Amino acid sequence: MLLDINNITRYFGGLCALEGVSFGVESGSVHGLIGPNGAGKTTLINILSGITSATSGNLRLDDQRIETFPAHKVAALGVARTFQNIRLFPVLTSLENVIAGQHLVAPRPLLPRLMCLSGTRRQEAVYQKQSMDILVRVGLGDRADFPAQHLSYGERRRLEIARALASRPRLLLLDEPVAGMRREEMLGVAALIRSLVREGMTILLIEHNMAFVMDLCSQITVLNFGSVITTGSPAEVGMHPEVIEAYLGKSDHHA
Amino acid sequence: MAQLSYFFSVYGSLVNFIGINALLALSLYVTLSAGQLSLGNAAFAGIGGYTAGILTTRFGVPYMMSLLAGALVAALVGFLLGMPVLRLRGVFLAMATLSFGEVVRIAAVNLKITGGAEGLMGMPTHTKTWFIYLMIIGVCYFLAKLRYSSVGWSFESIREDETAASAMGINTTYYKTLAFTIGAFIAGLAGAMYAHLNYIITPGEFGFSAAVNLLIYCIVGGSRVWYGPVLGAALLTALPEILRGIGVTAGPIRMFVNGLILLIVILFLPNGLVSLFQHRKTADASVLACVGIGEE
Numbered sequence: 028m029l030l031d032i033n034n035i036t037r038y039f040g041g042l043c044a045l046e047g048v049s050f051g052v053e054s055g056s057v058h059g060l061i062g063p064n065g066a067g068k069t070t071l072i073n074i075l076s077g078i079t080s081a082t083s084g085n086l087r088l089d090d091q092r093i094e095t096f097p098a099h100k101v102a103a104l105g106v107a108r109t110f111q112n113i114r115l116f117p118v119l120t121s122l123e124n125v126i127a128g129q130h131l132v133a134p135r136p137l138l139p140r141l142m143c144l145s146g147t148r149r150q151e152a153v154y155q156k157q158s159m160d161i162l163v164r165v166g167l168g169d170r171a172d173f174p175a176q177h178l179s180y181g182e183r184r185r186l187e188i189a190r191a192l193a194s195r196p197r198l199l200l201l202d203e204p205v206a207g208m209r210r211e212e213m214l215g216v217a218a219l220i221r222s223l224v225r226e227g228m229t230i231l232l233i234e235h236n237m238a239f240v241m242d243l244c245s246q247i248t249v250l251n252f253g254s255v256i257t258t259g260s261p262a263e264v265g266m267h268p269e270v271i272e273a274y275l276g277k278s279d280h281h282a
Numbered sequence: 283m284a285q286l287s288y289f290f291s292v293y294g295s296l297v298n299f300i301g302i303n304a305l306l307a308l309s310l311y312v313t314l315s316a317g318q319l320s321l322g323n324a325a326f327a328g329i330g331g332y333t334a335g336i337l338t339t340r341f342g343v344p345y346m347m348s349l350l351a352g353a354l355v356a357a358l359v360g361f362l363l364g365m366p367v368l369r370l371r372g373v374f375l376a377m378a379t380l381s382f383g384e385v386v387r388i389a390a391v392n393l394k395i396t397g398g399a400e401g402l403m404g405m406p407t408h409t410k411t412w413f414i415y416l417m418i419i420g421v422c423y424f425l426a427k428l429r430y431s432s433v434g435w436s437f438e439s440i441r442e443d444e445t446a447a448s449a450m451g452i453n454t455t456y457y458k459t460l461a462f463t464i465g466a467f468i469a470g471l472a473g474a475m476y477a478h479l480n481y482i483i484t485p486g487e488f489g490f491s492a493a494v495n496l497l498i499y500c501i502v503g504g505s506r507v508w509y510g511p512v513l514g515a516a517l518l519t520a521l522p523e524i525l526r527g528i529g530v531t532a533g534p535i536r537m538f539v540n541g542l543i544l545l546i547v548i549l550f551l552p553n554g555l556v557s558l559f560q561h562r563k564t565a566d567a568s569v570l571a572c573v574g575i576g577e578e
Contacts, residue, residue: 102451116442131451
């Protein structure tokens, strides 16, 4: 178990956004997190990445307790994420966005730069090549010099994934990675996710597109009104009566 | 050569003022580059100036040592102030730093050691024009190199989106405090040099209008690259002389022209004058947008 979510509860004032949420994310798997709007999916991802804190409960990443960690410390342990409402650096170019995402893995010390040491330029070239490779991998190789704000919606989503990949995470949290994408773009992202998992990355993704989720995920957790309905394989989850009820409403047997 | 020395005899002090203002604008550029709108940099200059001035006049400390001490004391105060106030964002940070500036000014007016409202007098006028511009070159070199280091990328990330920056492993509190401290150091250095330019400094010179002027230099010049604030400071400091040259001498009309230029720049060159020299498409990146004013 790479990530162990244990009894996470989060209140916003009197509103209970999450209540006793527990499930585990297997190392090297694609784990789906689904549920109707307002079920608490994004709140959970925010807690996992340290952007907000849980009211109670604990989180373990490889047996290390991380629920009290601020976001940058969680990231340092190899957790990267994307955001549902895309949060790129709008005036920076695509390449610069990825370069900024390299913060944890590509140290660019100031002192050698001030002294114009010869190694700096070579090192920078290596880093830039790595960033460029990631851009090419998400299909944005020809957009390297475009400011992020001038990209199309689907391109911005892919650039956010690229920026997250730049930190070489173990666990990647994707919040609606294919929302608003065309079908071909979506298939591209699905292929990307598969190849990342083949390389040993673990992925937890929120997505409303059921075909996408059912196709990619080995495990799915269903949230409704802040509680876990069930966790299981796509087939199990699809048959679960409470899941069907949450999505389609209650069937009226007396009719 | 004779013409040059004539130019300096007439405009020497203007050239010095442009240099000091450029340094001060650069100090604000550092804080702005990390997305933090500080109106406290004039006060940091005051702290640097008074520290250095007191050291040379009362304790006979050598000029160079007093500059270093002024810059370090300002940086220390910037660090201590930064830790609590950098939790605030946008205009709230501006308000907090503005109040800090008033505290410093009022302290300078009321303390005995600062010479009160009449100001601190008797500083040896050791600051030479070449030295001011040497410092500007040094600071510009430092900032140009800083931009593409890890620190510079972190500043950029924080300015663009603090939450996303923290999710990428950037310790936002650390880097914001660092930006604030570096800014205070440069402002303190500029203030210390200013104190040894004119024999006297007074509290009013480091007050609200000075703080706002620095911001205007950055907005007019452009706050996205290091040479923008230098450009803005040079143009706006020289403007009264330029106006005098074309026959505009009265007081209020200068303020009017100042305001007009600011308005034109904000409307047509939201990235400042530097966008006249740049070909990159980076719209909507004005200093106002970068500190979160006018966001939806």
